[in-house]
Amino acid sequence: MKTEDTAHNEGPSAFAQAAELELRGVSKLYPGQREPAIKELSLTVPAGEVCVLVGPSGSGKTTAMRLINRLIPISGGDILLGGESVLEREPKALRREIGYVIQQIGLFPHQTVGENIATVPRLLGWEEKRIGERVDELLALIDLDPAEMRTRYPSQLSGGQRQRVGVARALAADPPLMLMDEPFGAIDPINRARLQDEFLRLQAQVKKTVVFVTHDIDEAIKMGDRIAILREGGVLAQYDTPQEILTRPADSFVAQFVGADRGLKRLALTTLAELKLIEPNGLRPDESADGARRVPRETSVRDALSTLLSAGGQPLTVIDGEGRVEGLVTLTLVEQLLSEEAANANANGNGNGNGNGNAADGG
Amino acid sequence: MASVSLAAAGPVIPDYSAQSSSCVVHNHLFCTDWISHNFSPILWPALRQHILLALAAVAIGFAISMALALAAHRYRRLERPTILVTTFLYTIPSLALFELLVAPVGPNVFSAEIALVSYTLLILFRNILTGLRAVPAEVLDAAEGMGMSRRQALWRVELPLALPAIVAGLRIAVVTIIALATIVYTIYDAGLGVPIHTALGEGPFKTELIAAGGLAILLALLSDALLVGVQRLLTPWARTRAS
Numbered sequence: 001m002k003t004e005d006t007a008h009n010e011g012p013s014a015f016a017q018a019a020e021l022e023l024r025g026v027s028k029l030y031p032g033q034r035e036p037a038i039k040e041l042s043l044t045v046p047a048g049e050v051c052v053l054v055g056p057s058g059s060g061k062t063t064a065m066r067l068i069n070r071l072i073p074i075s076g077g078d079i080l081l082g083g084e085s086v087l088e089r090e091p092k093a094l095r096r097e098i099g100y101v102i103q104q105i106g107l108f109p110h111q112t113v114g115e116n117i118a119t120v121p122r123l124l125g126w127e128e129k130r131i132g133e134r135v136d137e138l139l140a141l142i143d144l145d146p147a148e149m150r151t152r153y154p155s156q157l158s159g160g161q162r163q164r165v166g167v168a169r170a171l172a173a174d175p176p177l178m179l180m181d182e183p184f185g186a187i188d189p190i191n192r193a194r195l196q197d198e199f200l201r202l203q204a205q206v207k208k209t210v211v212f213v214t215h216d217i218d219e220a221i222k223m224g225d226r227i228a229i230l231r232e233g234g235v236l237a238q239y240d241t242p243q244e245i246l247t248r249p250a251d252s253f254v255a256q257f258v259g260a261d262r263g264l265k266r267l268a269l270t271t272l273a274e275l276k277l278i279e280p281n282g283l284r285p286d287e288s289a290d291g292a293r294r295v296p297r298e299t300s301v302r303d304a305l306s307t308l309l310s311a312g313g314q315p316l317t318v319i320d321g322e323g324r325v326e327g328l329v330t331l332t333l334v335e336q337l338l339s340e341e342a343a344n345a346n347a348n349g350n351g352n353g354n355g356n357g358n359a360a361d362g363g
Numbered sequence: 364m365a366s367v368s369l370a371a372a373g374p375v376i377p378d379y380s381a382q383s384s385s386c387v388v389h390n391h392l393f394c395t396d397w398i399s400h401n402f403s404p405i406l407w408p409a410l411r412q413h414i415l416l417a418l419a420a421v422a423i424g425f426a427i428s429m430a431l432a433l434a435a436h437r438y439r440r441l442e443r444p445t446i447l448v449t450t451f452l453y454t455i456p457s458l459a460l461f462e463l464l465v466a467p468v469g470p471n472v473f474s475a476e477i478a479l480v481s482y483t484l485l486i487l488f489r490n491i492l493t494g495l496r497a498v499p500a501e502v503l504d505a506a507e508g509m510g511m512s513r514r515q516a517l518w519r520v521e522l523p524l525a526l527p528a529i530v531a532g533l534r535i536a537v538v539t540i541i542a543l544a545t546i547v548y549t550i551y552d553a554g555l556g557v558p559i560h561t562a563l564g565e566g567p568f569k570t571e572l573i574a575a576g577g578l579a580i581l582l583a584l585l586s587d588a589l590l591v592g593v594q595r596l597l598t599p600w601a602r603t604r605a606s
Contacts (some may be wrong), residue, residue, distance in 0.1 A: 120510065
């Protein structure tokens with residue numbers, strides 16, 4: 001059967017193991033051009049992690065992504081997916097094993113949502129029954145009612161729904177790797193934040209290896225387990241965790257790219273739940289401190305700081321999902337967090353081998 | 364010329380002796396009794412020939428245009444020469460083209476079809492190519508990125524999406540060819556042009572002229588409506604925009 005050549009024989013409800021992706025000295029030189037678009041790019045994305053490629057325009061981030069599924073032929077180096085070179089694979093078979101999401105989504109307007117999602121399973125020759133089950137499962141996964149949405153056409157969906165269907169279509173054949181090229185770039189800021197949160201929840205469930213391209217450093221910090229910052233000419237400036245990049249940018253280019261507000265951005269990486277909150281002295285579990293605002297424990301420290309400032313420095317009450325009080329957060333607590341981080345950064349030593357794009361560090 | 368000799372051959376108002384009603388004899392605007400007497404022997408065969416002439420021309424023209432459009436879609440440099448040739452064919456006056464073909468091919472159905480087909484090419488080629496080119500780049504990128512071959516992308520994505528433009532071209536071609544086929548009679552004795560020409564004789568016989576001409580118009584309108592229906596059936600996705 002044709003399904004044998006894919007990595008997922010467990011049936012519709014299983015999500016297969018993600019695969020490690022390794023780029024080894026990858027270069028791309030377009031014919032007739034002197035300077036390469038990608039220069040000696042080496043990085044490893046551990047299985048199940050989200051790697052964000054970010055950089056200014058001309059940094060070759062989309063090119064780098066399209067080299068992986070061989071939509072653009074590689075000029076030098078090698079790309080290994082699950083330890084196997086993609087250069088030895090038949091390009092069409094390779095692409096069917098790699099989920100592909102683009103900014104303009106590219107849903108087929110003449111096909112229903114169900115048919116769109118079924119694209120790769122059909123190419124792989126799955127049985128109709130298995131395809132139907134898979135479509136329903138994926139629609140449920142992206143919070144769309146299968147019975148209602150399966151037979152709709154893309155023109156009948158909202159922008160956000162289309163984007164979710166695009167993600168479901170990429171997940172359909174349960175690929176070990178997903179490539180996402182500015183997937184939320186065309187969505188308005190409010191819906192973008194919602195789609196980002198939704199994707200992170202989805203990713204926690206399916207645990208794919210993801211290569212995510214964006215030009216937006218805030219999105220990179222939010223979405224990435226690791227961030228690869230590319231500079232013009234396709235040179236890797238830094239490959240590290242968001243925390244490391246914000247705390248110790250490798251050079252002035254990275255520092256400038258992540259922005260002068262990188263301290264604030266770092267606060268966005270921590271939620272109140274991770275802080276040692278102040279005991280709500282004398283407060284009964286469901287009571288607020290007098291005059292204090294209530295914020296959920298999932299709030300980022302950055303947002304909490306903003307609320308603290310607009311509340312004139314009054315302490316905030318942190319509540320859990322059921323509305324019970326967990327503790328208080330104050331400006332002093334945020335200050336403490338900052339000084340602790342600064343101390344950690346100094347203790348670890350500065351500028352120690354972060355700029356060479358080696359995946360081994362920063363883990 | 365062929366047309367002159369044909370015109371001289373038949374009587375202006377057919378002499379049906381005992382059958383001729385006073386309506387026919389006085390050449391009133393529309394005599395239903397003439398229609399009922401002559402539908403089977405004259406009008407129906409002419410209509411059937413007309414349908415076959417047009418159908419064959421559009422079918423052959425569509426096959427050629429599709430092949431040319433697919434080639435030009437893949438190799439862009441083929442577009443200009445194809446446009447040039449088909450435009451040239453389209454601009455040749457129809458009567459002249461019919462007569463020009465008689466010398467090499469003969470006064471037969473082949474001359475008629477060659478002429479009719481050559482008038483479909485420009486319309487069909489342009490519409491098919493426009494339809495194929497209008498497929499959004501991101502849709503093709505997605506198709507390729509998900510592992511479709513060129514052929515799969517063509518059949519599953521490009522042609523279905525080009526369908527509205529293709530049918531639009533077919534509608535123009537069909538209506539044009541049905542009208543044009545009425546002058547096939549100048550070189551080949553077939554189609555609704557034959558009774559129209561007979562009726563035109565000396566002092567036109569109004570009933571036959573209106574009946575044969577009316578059938579040609581009706582045939583064009585019905586074919587057009589049929590194609591609209593086919594398109595609606597084949598492109599359900601194009602109707603759902605408003606909801």
